[in-house]
Amino acid sequence: MIVRRLLAVLIAGASLGAAPAPAPNPETDRVAFQSYFFTKFPNVKHEEFGNGPYAVNAPMRKQWEEIMQFPPYEPALDEGREAFEAPFANGRHYSDCFDNGGDGIRQTYPRFDTKTGEIITLDGAINACRVSNGEKPLPLQTGVMASITAFMSESSRGKPFDIKIPADPRALAAYERGKEFFYARKGQLGFACASCHVQGAGERLRGDILAPALGILAAFPIYRSDWGAMGTIDRRFTSCSAQTRAVPLPAQAAAYREVEYFLSYMSNGIPITGPGTRP
Amino acid sequence: MPSIRMKAISSGDTTEVQALVQHPMDSGFVKDPSGALIPPHHIETLVFSHNDKPVFTAYWGPAVSKDPYVKFAFKGAAKGDTLQATWIDNMGKTDTGTAKIA
Amino acid sequence: MSLHHTASQEATRRTALRLLAGLGLYGITMPSIGQAFASDAPGWPEAAFKAKTQDEVLAALYKGKLEMSKDVTIETPEIAENGAVVPVSVSTKLPGVTSISILVPENPYALAASYKLADASMAMVGCRLKMAKTTKVIAVVEAGGKLYAASSDVKVTLGGCGG
Structure with a gap:
């Protein structure tokens, strides 16, 4: 309900232009966002929201537990560790680019970069690290990028999302654009991200159970049975766009980075579970 | 990267084994993006052996999932023993992996 | 036998x-x-894996008749989260088990997997199978030269989010 009200405010703000928009307050948004899900799923422990559909559907959870006996992302974890530890041609390492050598920091991404005024995702930071060390950027949807983020996420398991919005009007603006992207209807089917993952959370869409938006990015990267492979957040965003018959944006498009920033901030306090598996 | 990953855990006299193999397990019924059928390519046999004696043999058709998984248990092995697994697919490819029983 | x-x-x-x-x-x-x-x-067993029906599979693999048995346990999800990866496990307390086969009769080929057990093997197996549509899944346990079976039903629905 709160979110619907939020949506109404957004629409009112956008279409009428006359009503004075309330000053953006991400923390107020976050509390409202989380309480919507905590109220909708009163029996789900808060830390479980990082497990997506498996947090809210018992039969699905049972199959997941079977799969997790030997998770299909394990080869990617090994590949990720190897890639992460291998030196660049200049002798430097990924660990030189990250706080704490890259260990246990996934929950702090995306970040706002005060130099460029842009949102930097973990995947983007990995490629920036490569480029600054004279290497080519990695493809963004699957493969080694997914393996490296799997390895880095695993070292953050159990650490709650801790996304910061610094006191910089550009950071707040990026957050607001991400929020707008999330609630705006688009594509031929007229779906917003929120249509499925807020109102529809926990419902069936044919054979699938729609994951709650709260904590929805905590499990990335994921091995999806549908893909038969690993995929990054970009892969999920572009496929979500395509499935709702919207035009998919390029991986790491500003709008995707900003909606990731918004969603991750909304999930502050929800622990990282990645890498994950999904149907 | 080895194609076979195994977890073999001994408890009392019983060793429980889980294995995950990286293999496409193409069924022969799926088309590639250009519309051409992807020919069947799947593991046919996967033999686990302990002290050179087979303890469990899987015969698989194309209905076994991609990156196949199998779980079984057997008696008579001790912690520290080596378990060996070998698969052969319908194209004649083969691979062998080993794991120490924990 | x-x-x-x-x-x-x-x-x-x-x-x-x-x-x-x-x-x-x-x-x-x-x-x-x-x-x-x-x-x-x-x-x-090529002939068994090329067989289209349950009866052809059984004829190719075994001699003798199937007997449905409460001593055979088959576990499958009621609704598969994805028909490409359906966890199936079979176990039994019957003594002298020499093989366990799993049939998915609605698939193009009815036999999905057949496991040969050694004397040292415990009578259980778990695996992940593809199922083309809603189907019965049949576990056939060969023990002491006889065939015991159990079945369960799996609903397979197209995903909504995966295309």
Whole structure:
């Protein structure tokens, strides 16, 4: 309900232009966002929201537990560790680019970069690290990028999302654009991200159970049975766009980075579970 | 990267084994993006052996999932023993992996 | 009565065992990589895997009749989260189990997997199978030369989010 009200405010703000928009307050948004899900799923422990559909559907959870006996992302974890530890041609390492050598920091991404005024995702930071060390950027949807983020996420398991919005009007603006992207209807089917993952959370869409938006990015990267492979957040965003018959944006498009920033901030306090598996 | 990953855990006299193999397990019924059928390519046999004696043999058709998984248990092995697994697919490819029983 | 015990299959089985005993030979004896559709792996019950129906599979693998048995446990999800990866497990307390086969009769080929147990094996197996549509899944346990079976139903629905 709160979110619907939020949506109404957004629409009112956008279409009428006359009503004075309330000053953006991400923390107020976050509390409202989380309480919507905590109220909708009163029996789900808060830390479980990082497990997506498996947090809210018992039969699905049972199959997941079977799969997790030997998770299909394990080869990617090994590949990720190897890639992460291998030196660049200049002798430097990924660990030189990250706080704490890259260990246990996934929950702090995306970040706002005060130099460029842009949102930097973990995947983007990995490629920036490569480029600054004279290497080519990695493809963004699957493969080694997914393996490296799997390895880095695993070292953050159990650490709650801790996304910061610094006191910089550009950071707040990026957050607001991400929020707008999330609630705006688009594509031929007229779906917003929120249509499925807020109102529809926990419902069936044919054979699938729609994951709650709260904590929805905590499990990335994921091995999806549908893909038969690993995929990054970009892969999920572009496929979500395509499935709702919207035009998919390029991986790491500003709008995707900003909606990731918004969603991750909304999930502050929800622990990282990645890498994950999904149907 | 080895194609076979195994977890073999001994408890009392019983060793429980889980294995995950990286293999496409193409069924022969799926088309590639250009519309051409992807020919069947799947593991046919996967033999686990302990002290050179087979303890469990899987015969698989194309209905076994991609990156196949199998779980079984057997008696008579001790912690520290080596378990060996070998698969052969319908194209004649083969691979062998080993794991120490924990 | 039992699985894969024709004379020629027994011969290839022994060949396979010899190969396993000295894996160094594999590189020489096995067809080289890339040689598409080389001969099937030793011991693989081709006729059973090419069979379209449950009856044809059973005729190709076994002699004798199936008996539904409460002593055979098959576990499958009621609704598959994805028909491409359905966890299936089979176990039994029956003594003298020599093989466990899993059939998915609604698939193009009815036999999904067949497991040969050694004397040391426990009578249980878990695996992940593809199911083309809503189907029964049948577990056939061969124990003491007899065939015992159990079945369960799996609903397979197209995903909504995966296309």
